[in-house]
Every structure is written in structure tokens, then in C-alpha cells.
Amino acid sequence: MAGRRRWSTEEILDAAAELLRAGDADAFSVRKLAAALGTDSSSLYRHFRNKTELVRAVADRVLLSAMEGYRPEGDWKQRITTVALRLRDAFGQQPQLAAVWGRYASGGAGSRLVMEEVLQALRSSGLPDDQVPVRYHRMVVLLAALIASDGGVSSISAQEFEQGLEQFRVAVLGADPERFPALSHFAREIRPLGADRAAAFEEILAAHLADVEAAIP
Template identity: 30%
Template sequence: MPKPVVPEEARRRRRPTKNGAVLSERLIVETALRMLREHGSAGLTVRRLGTALGADPSTLYRYFSGIDDLTLAIGNMLVGRALACWEDTGDWRADLRDLGLRIHAAYLEHPQAAVLTASRVTGKGYEVAADETTLGLLRTAGFPDSEAVRIYHAFIDQSLAFAALDAASLALPAAARTADEEVWRATYARLPAATHPHIAATAHLLVARMNHSAYPTALEMLLDSASTRLAEVRRGDGGGDDGGRSGGSG
């Protein structure tokens, strides 16, 4: 059974740790992020984290019920970094594109943490704010509620799926990542047109593109589809709403 987390007002430690730092949720999460970057998920334990903070490991249970609770907090912080300095310009498509690219980039800054957290639902503040923001952009643009939820679902899952995929590649040992990247040049680019005409015809393009993330392209395709659907809604084509009201006329 997980240990109960002490309420925030009662768990603040006023005395500094052996490292001279005053413990806080943010400090613990930031230290955990550094440990993940340096040692991977296997290196993140309560004991090691306590050592890195200069605190007794048991102290961490005043802030988190365990490593899984800490993992959720890490995911929440990554989303928070994506939201930092983001502004609503009133252009739903540009704003959604910017938000998606920020989420993707925030996760890729910490590949090991992204692999660990991209599939999780935290229910914490920054994640909830990102969900509210995304739904707000869509509903205010004029999407009926059922369409807004459908597009939101595709948008957030696409962002996190590509973050996890691209982060997994970045988290590989350098030699393995280089070997994977070289396959496009060493294997695909050398396939003969007689047996693989389509690969041979596009080999130079595959070599140029396939070692880069497809997320910007996939995101643009999603936005194209959403824009087309919004135009249909405004013309009264298709409908398909569940009776929910949209947030504005766009």
C-alpha cells in the first residue's frame, strides 16, 4: 500500500539538505529529470534520488507516494514547460500548431523522461491546463463539441505518440542510433530498380527525410483535415454532433 503524501503546507522542509538546498517538489522533479538524462529509468530510485539531493530517502515520501507518483509529476512538468510563454493569438490553427510543436519539443529535451511518461495520464495541473487550452481553441473556432473532442483526441495522442517514438530513438546509445540512421543510406539507397523500382526512384528523398521526425508533417495533415471539417460544419454539411454546443462562431 503506498504511503500517504503529506499535504504541501505540512511537508515543507525549512532546513537545507546536506547539499545546501531546501527541498521542494520542483527541486525533486528537476533532480529526477537530471538523473533520467544521465542514467536512464533504471537509475531512478528513491535511494539514488535521496543521495543526489543530500537528503534521507524517506524524506521524499513527504512529497510523493512513490516513484510512480514522481513519474507522473515529471510528465506534468514537461507539459508545463511546453505551455510556458505560449500565447493565444486568436488563430486556432496557428495556435494549435504552435502548441503541438511545443509539446513535442519539450518531451524531446528529455528523451529518457519522455519514454517513461508520454503514455501516462497525470491528471495534474499543467496537463489539465493543456487539455483545457486545446479544447478551448477548437470550441472557440466553431467546432461542435463532438468534433472538438474527436480532434483534441487525435491531436494530443499524435503529439505524445511522436514524442515517445522520437524520444526512444534519441535515448538509444549513440552507436545504435548512428547504425539505425545509416541503414537508409547503406541499404535502401542501394536497392536496384529492377527489384524495388519505387524505393529506387525515391531513395535520395528517403535518405534526406527518414532520419528526421515526421511529426511536423503529420501535425500539418491533421490541421488540414480539421480545417476541411470546420468548413463543412460552417456550410452545414454532415453535422454529426451529439447535441453539445460549440464555444463560438470562429
């Protein structure tokens, strides 16, 4: 009788990415992945020690795709902005995986490429070396949060979006002015979380870069 097919690491990651696109990191399991591949979990543990290691590898492939063909151009702010937008676009193609990066991070080749470029850009800005690691950490925390938020909104269905929008309108436009005077005052100008995400992403990033620039001696 023929033995079970042996799946390569890349094939396992392809299948894992598809499952994660259809659900999320909480619903994902090695057992479900094994079932999708028609094998048993033990065969997958020869490639990855646990679920966390596996999803980190999937997220790292998104980072690799984001950095593919990248060449540093412009000043340090332009370089970081370009990397940030590449990351946003790459995870935008796979929004269900955006939260995976923010939750699990990654230690693979893609992660190292992103880390190296952001660190080099910050160092070229004129920041003292002792400030670069702290500024780097804040930058990556900000990017992970923005990308995870963007991915979370992008991954919901049109029906879920409309339901959320209706609840937002009720909560904002129906607020009691006695109890919520500021909310009532600005109600018609307040926009839901999903509105103008691209512009908000770029404005928040630019403000953070300006803060870094102000700290340069």
C-alpha cells in the same frame, strides 16, 4: 547527531529530472533517486506515493515550462500549432523525458493548461461540442507520439546515430530487388527516421488540422 536533511518537493523533482535526463523511465527508480539525494526511499514516499506519480510530476513541469508566457493568438489552427511547437521545443531541451509524457501522461497544472487551450481552440473552430472531446484525444495522441519519437532520436549519441545510419543504408540500398521491388525502386530517395524531423512534425500536424477542419459543418 544531526538528522537527515529534509528535501522539498521541488528539490526532489529537480534531482529526478536530472536522473531521467541521464537514463530513461525504465532505468529510473525511487531507490536511485534517494541514493542521489543521500536519503532513504521512505522519505521520498512522503512526497510521492510511487514512481509513476513522481515521473508524472517531472513531465508536468516540462508542460508548465512549455506554457509559460503563452498567450492565445491567431485562429484555432494557429493556437494549436503554437502549443504543439512549444511542447516539442520544451521536451527537446529534455529529450529523455519526452517518452515519460507519452507513457505516463500527467494530471498536474501543466497538463490542465495544455488541455484547456487545445479544447478551447477546437471548440472555437466551429466543431460541434460532441466532436470536440474525440478530436482532442486524437490530437494529443498524435502530439505525444511525435514528441516521443523526436525525443527518442534526439537523445541518442552521435556514435549511435552513425551506427544506425549505416545499418539503414545497408538495409535499404542492399535490398534484393526481386524480393523488395518497391524498396529497391525508391531506395535512394528513402530517408532515415531521424532526417528532417522538424519539417515532418509540422507537416503531419498540419495534415491532421486540415482533417479536423474538413469535419467542421
